[in-house]
Amino acid sequence: MDLTETEISNNPVFEGKLIDLKVETVSLPNGKTATREIVKHPDASAAIAINSEKKMLLVKQWREPIKQVTLEIPAGLIDPTDNSPLDAMKRELNEEGGYKAEYWEKVTEFYPSPGFSDEKLYLFYCDTLTKLEEEDKRPLDEDEFLTQEWYSLDELKQLIAQGKIVDGKTVTAIMFWENMLLTGQQNND
């Protein structure tokens, strides 16, 4: 069965600072038509960052769409000036964490909400962290405010069970890290 939908027309509704919205009319596999509301969003990078005490770096920040403070892994949009998703993540680890990491590994990439958005997320793992000197630190975006916390795997699993970690990419990252530890795939350098 050919599941392909074919774009017939495309109505741009909104162009914002972060996202654009369009309404597409598509032709369905049965020849009928339907509309699809689509949010264009820049791609992003995120990282599982583990320190020498085997704790994961999380950042606390306000998320206005859900009107609450969340605990999330460090992450950020990929800028046109970044050479790659990995470069973007190294920059974000500097800006949001004040750290650089010796060891980096690509974990996976996925679309958080392919039903309505084209946002793609690149997930990395890093460890062997060192705190940056003041002069090497880059500033946060001017509308960005956050604080840092470090948690062990046991604490992270409890925070998920208690409903205190509710960010999708962070839940995914914790499960990947636990499975890396359970199957002995973590970096032991």
Add this chain to the structure above:
Amino acid sequence: MDLTETEISNNPVFEGKLIDLKVETVSLPNGKTATREIVKHPDASAAIAINSEKKMLLVKQWREPIKQVTLEIPAGLIDPTDNSPLDAMKRELNEEGGYKAEYWEKVTEFYPSPGFSDEKLYLFYCDTLTKLEEEDKRPLDEDEFLTQEWYSLDELKQLIAQGKIVDGKTVTAIMFWENMLLTGQQNND
């Protein structure tokens, strides 16, 4: 540090069939203002559905925002007529899978994209599946077309590594299932 942002004003930009878009002006922790582009999206349920051969049910469907066919766990929006996220998932497993399940367990809940959307996803685990009789099956939505496939954990991990599973909730679900198997938490009834 108080990270709270306070809504000052709220400009509705678009009201669609699936999503609404608004632009909020907020007061930042430092007293300055910023705008936040926010997509309102209904909550959804999704399920890790495992058959007696220890294979997971995936559905193949076209996703117009990323213009490709995806492999995803069964999932769907929670309707006003559903009594709960679990009820919504039972309905979706009927509609998208043609199955009912004896054993159900809540796995977790999370926001796939809290940076720009309020969508919340409830993830369940189920097994002890039975194929529904024709007369008990509910129809798919009229603009919904999909086919079913079943995969073992090893196959699923390969599909992720090959970039053939790119849906965030499905990656999360596979990690949770692997973790349940590694830690011996699966249902053995």
